[in-house]
Amino acid sequence: MIQSxxxxxxxxxxxxxxGETAGTTAGTTAGTTAETGALPVQAATMHVTPDPLEVxxxxxxxxxxxxxxxxxxxxxxxxxxxxxxxxxxxxxxxxWGLLWMNVGEVSxxxxxxxxxxxxxxxxxxxxxxxxRQDHGLGLDVLGASSGVAADGDGPRLFxxxxxxxxxxxxxxxxxxxxxxxxxxxxxxxxxxxxPVPSRIPEGPCRVALWGFTDxxxxxxxxxxxxxxxxxVTHDIAxxxxxxxxxxxxxxxxxxxxxxxxxxxxxxxxxxxxx
Numbered sequence: 001m002i003q004s005x006x007x008x009x010x011x012x013x014x015x016x017x018x019g020e021t022a023g024t025t026a027g028t029t030a031g032t033t034a035e036t037g038a039l040p041v042q043a044a045t046m047h048v049t050p051d052p053l054e055v056x057x058x059x060x061x062x063x064x065x066x067x068x069x070x071x072x073x074x075x076x077x078x079x080x081x082x083x084x085x086x087x088x089x090x091x092x093x094x095x096w097g098l099l100w101m102n103v104g105e106v107s108x109x110x111x112x113x114x115x116x117x118x119x120x121x122x123x124x125x126x127x128x129x130x131x132r133q134d135h136g137l138g139l140d141v142l143g144a145s146s147g148v149a150a151d152g153d154g155p156r157l158f159x160x161x162x163x164x165x166x167x168x169x170x171x172x173x174x175x176x177x178x179x180x181x182x183x184x185x186x187x188x189x190x191x192x193x194x195p196v197p198s199r200i201p202e203g204p205c206r207v208a209l210w211g212f213t214d215x216x217x218x219x220x221x222x223x224x225x226x227x228x229x230x231x232v233t234h235d236i237a238x239x240x241x242x243x244x245x246x247x248x249x250x251x252x253x254x255x256x257x258x259x260x261x262x263x264x265x266x267x268x269x270x271x272x273x274x
Contacts, residue, residue, distance in 0.1 A: 044070040044220035046209045052226035055202060061169075063193045066118075066207060069183050070190060070220055075119070075126040075212035076178050077137060078192045080225070082114030082170075083203050089157050106157050108143075113201045115142065115171045118192040120178040126212040135217050137210060139173055169197035202229045 046068040053062065066078045091104045119126060123138050133141040143158040165171035172195070183189040205225040210217050 044068060044209055044211070046207070046221040046223060048207050048223050048225055051223075052228045053196065053200075053205075055198075055200070055227065055229045059198055061198045062196050064116075064196055064207070064225065066190075066192045066194065066209070068190060068209065068221065069187050070209070070211060072182070072186045072188045073213070075121050076180065076190055077117060077119045077123075077126065077210040077212070077217075078178065078194065079118075079137065079208045079210065080114065080116040080194050080196075080205055081112040081208075082201055082205050082227075083112070084110040085113055087111055087161065089161060091153055091157070106154055108158060108161065111142070113170065113203070114196075114205060115139070115165070116174075116194040116196070117172070118174045118177045118194055120176065120180055120190070122175050123173070127215045127217055131215050132217060135210070135219075137217060139171060168199060169195070170200065200227055202227050 046066060049065050050062070053064065064080060070076060087108045088105050089108070090102045091106060092100050092102055095101045117138065123132070123140075126132075127137070129138065129141050132138050133144050136142055139162055142162075143155065162171060174194070178190055178192045180188045180190045205227055207223050207225050208219055209221040211220045
């Protein structure tokens with residue numbers, strides 16, 4: 001009898017361990033409850049394609065497709081983030097009322113190189129800013145979650161940084177773009193597309209599925225997404241990174257050749273006009 005009880009407890013413990021697969025498929029599992037002894041219920045699954053995302057010579061951007069299923073009745077958000085980086089911005093001001101000069105700098109720490117967020121409903125309907133801030137869900141709370149001070153020039157410069165990132169299409173929020181459909185008892189299937197720009201940095205990215213219930217956010221699943229340069233693009237990036245001097249010399253030679261060829265063409269065209 002004691003051996004049977006021990007075996008049952010061991011099996012229950014094994015079944016209650018959450019599972020997650022990095023890469024194209026990820027999922028989380030809810031554990032058993034002590035009161036009911038019920039078997040675990042899978043909370044969400046998520047599939048990311050393409051993986052890896054290959055950046056070729058003529059890469060003009062692509063859509064990252066995220067599909068899966070989740071518990072019904074939850075608001076959903078899919079967030080793609082790149083590697084975190086520290087960014088420093090120079091502050092400029094007029095000196096003696098005449099010349100614009102650098103008068104200091106502001107640092108923003110641990111900002112993602114890429115930030116693309118899709119949601120199933122407007123963000124403020126899923127959760128208010130204070131509830132989203134701890135998880136960095138939304139461009140409106142990204143500055144606070146990255147340690148930007150609420151006073152001084154920090155908020156103004158951060159707003160300008162966000163505008164720059166949005167113009168480059170590296171940052172973006174796509175509210176209400178996640179499609180959901182019933183997928184069985186208490187389940188919904190979902191699909192989202194995140195537009196990745198041509199200038200996305202090479203390196204690891206993270207795709208996370210978030211669920212919202214009564215204004216509270218919880219991560220349901222996560223997966224890694226590799227962004228890799230291939231072909232000539234990879235060779236040029238590798239040359240610039242590993243052999244900076246040679247890369248600089250070649251770039252100078254190419255610039256000189258192009259300049260000489262342009263001058264020659266326009267020179268011949270000018271002579272032909274007389």
